[in-house]
Amino acid sequence: MSQPQPDPGTRRTAWREGLDRLKASATTEPGRLRIIGAVLAALLVAFGAVTAWQVADRAAASDAVVDHSQPLSADAADIYRSLADADTAAAGGFLAGGQEPRAVRERYEKDIALASALLVKAAANTEGSHGAERQIALLNAQLPVYTGLVESARANNRQGLPLGGAYLRHAGDRMREDLLPAARALYEAETGRLGDDYDDAESWPWAALAAGVLALGALGWAQRRDYRRTNRVFNQGLLAATAACAVVLLWLVTGHALARAGLTTSYEHGAKSLRVLNEARIASLQARGDESLTLVARGAVLTPEGNDAYESSYRTGMGRLVGAGAKDTPASGAPAPDSLLGRASALADGDGGREPLVKAVEDVRQWQQRHREARAADDGGYYERALPKVIGEKDSTGESFDRVDRELGQALAHEQGEFRSAADDGRGALTGLAAGAAVLAVLGAAAAVLGIGRRLSEYR
């Protein structure tokens, strides 16, 4: 077939010329076939490219969940916990006075060292997160102030001066009013980033799916057109292209669905449990600190209602941990469903997750019982009997608290493992998808061009 010659007398632009040629070729069957072949190839390549790009994006987001934001969120939780733990250890050591056990002192020093080290690490990883940066700066500024106050408290206490107790209460106030809220805000910021990475990793790759459906539809239409014109049922090239396209689309849907399921599991059973367990651990640490400060302050600070401020704070903390019992009947048995341990128990799965929590609840109940005995002794004027019930080695509230802390630590380790394995499963589902999609799409495009080429050759 001959091409119509452009009029040599008029000057035309190259674009105009190309458009005219396309128009002209569209009027002939081989020309139409060429256009169809080009469009099919372009659609398949575009599908492959969009799929590779979006899948790589999601894989990067799920990598960020596992390798970056979750560890940072866990580190922030550790900063939060080690600060609360330091405060509890400082109060406990203070109560023991000159006979401060070496283990308590070491625990305090380890907590402060860990918090400082993790703050440096967090500072190096907070690029662009303004909220986190501010909290880290505040924590870095306030931590030395706090440790200074604790040392003043210790020095005065060793001199036998009640001023030491006032310093310790002041240090405790700085911890509760400045440091812990900042550590909590940092934890929230890091956990918020984890949530963002989850959302990025779990969002459906709509552009890739749309491109796939479009490419598949175009292939179907081309084959139907072919069948109508030639009465031939199969064009092998187009068929191969369709198969490649369908495989990529199916792989994309199942791969992403599996990844999403894995990540959702890791969130539901890992990240969410970790959050509640961290809160529970902080609540138990603060209740323990309050318990010690009640004996240090000895009625020096009262609530507006005239009750001891630290004893009421202990009760509030215990209420958050296991739920407040009815007024005169001591709470016992299972924790309230909306309390931290109640929620953690509901989220825990498997014996590995549930067992430490069951034990923790039992030990909290024992702690509460021993606390009541210690308070009764102190309120009855028997400070010297109350003290060993709180800081003694055996049968003390301190012993119960240590067990609770250890069990919550075990539950946290278990949930961390659950999180990791579910997230790794999810991540694994996306392995090879980006590269596979690209290769298959290119092969499909080549097959489509070959299929159209076969038809074209019939016109020569």
Next chain:
Amino acid sequence: MSGRTGGRWAAVAAAVCAMAAALAVLPPSAPDAAGSRAGATAAASAARQSAVRAPATCTDPEASLRPSTADGPAVQRIKNRGRLIAGVDQNSYRWGYRDPATRELSGFDIDLVRAVAKAVLGDPDKVTFLAIPTNQRIPALEKGKVDIIARTMTINCDRIRQVAFSTAYFEAGQQVLAPKGSPVTAFDDSLKGKKVCTAKGSTGESELRSESHGATVLTVPNQLDCLVRLQLGRVDAVITDSALAAGQAAQDPSVRLVGKPFTTESYGVAMNLGDQDLVRRVNAVLEDYRRGGAESPWMVAYRKWLAADLKGITAPPEPKYKD
């Protein structure tokens, strides 16, 4: 008909009798406790203004009952129990505090309580010490939780309507505590532009509210918290009563009491209004405590606990009696 009416009247009378009996038998503690607590808070706020509007009938709240060693029901109650229950402070250095090293309570107030225990029970160690917060002093006496309160408690006209006081055992007054070399010299214009710390709800706070001398005021939960703020450089001076200020000065050699006390407050041992025999007994103990001039137990305790920081006291306050 008349029989039935009579029966009805009898039933009504029986019901009235039963109710009266029930009222008489019911322990009055619950409503009383609630009432007295409300009364205590009202009294506490009234006490702060007592200097302004003392009732006409109360001119000499420090006057107490004459001493006697005769056993009445209250002394008998303590003897039967075998222990004296005393409400004390455990945070006031040199008055009533628990030494963190020995875990023993000690101080001027504690010595006084032991002297009462020795007189009544023959043994200074037969005491149960309860830590009673400031705002629980009157309720604890009214509820019978403690026999006596020896806790730097000021005698005033509002309180003598709720509790009975012994004769005054110490005279103190609001005073300024400042670092050595500070330009603050007294409760006067040297406070201008300075930051002053005082305990929330204390006499110091109400004095500063009526005349601040140009100072800004920081209030804290406990008077000892003021010394922490002073050491940290957050405030320039502390206002509290001289007795507690002496306890603060004893903990920090670089601060001192400056100027004269600008109020007068007498401390007394507080007891339940009904325990008149105990009041007389405690006054008898105080008579012995004051007797002996420079070697009296009072002067010995003063020298032991207070003389280093609260100088210039040569004798205990003179007792006053109203009967």
